[in-house]
Amino acid sequence: MKINWGTAIVLSFIAFISFILYFVIQMNVDHKANHDLVTEDYYKDALNHQTEINAEVNANRHEKVTLEKTGEGLILHFPSTIDFKKAKGTVSLYRPSNKQLDFDLPVSLSDANLLIPDKRLLDGRWDIKITWSHDGEDYLQKESITY
Known part of the structure; x- marks a missing residue:
């Protein structure tokens, strides 16, 4: 045919x-x-966008928080120029592939380092958002790592 x-x-x-x-x-x-939004309160978070931009600018003007992978987990080294006892904030770990693995840790430092235990971090990509304040100034640093 x-x-x-x-x-x-x-x-x-x-x-x-x-x-x-x-x-x-x-x-x-x-x-x-899974068609989830990045956050539950997406529109509410968008209203705070300028505050985040200002905090990122503050973080870029000073020494940054550095990340180091070790056998114990992920260590966040805060700047040595600050009084770590006055630093307060949160570290948010976001897993793009699974919303149930997301978690927040408070920033309460006994020295200039913060340890995120290895058992909390599964292999794969993590987006880390470090929000902290010191002496009335807010700082924000965003990082992506593959663990």
């Missing part, structure tokens, strides 16, 4: 549209595809 070129083009379009519709329906029905 011979198919003329007009019929072949129409059949090609139908096959392509069917292919695309299959994947659109599959992504909407599949429960393994």
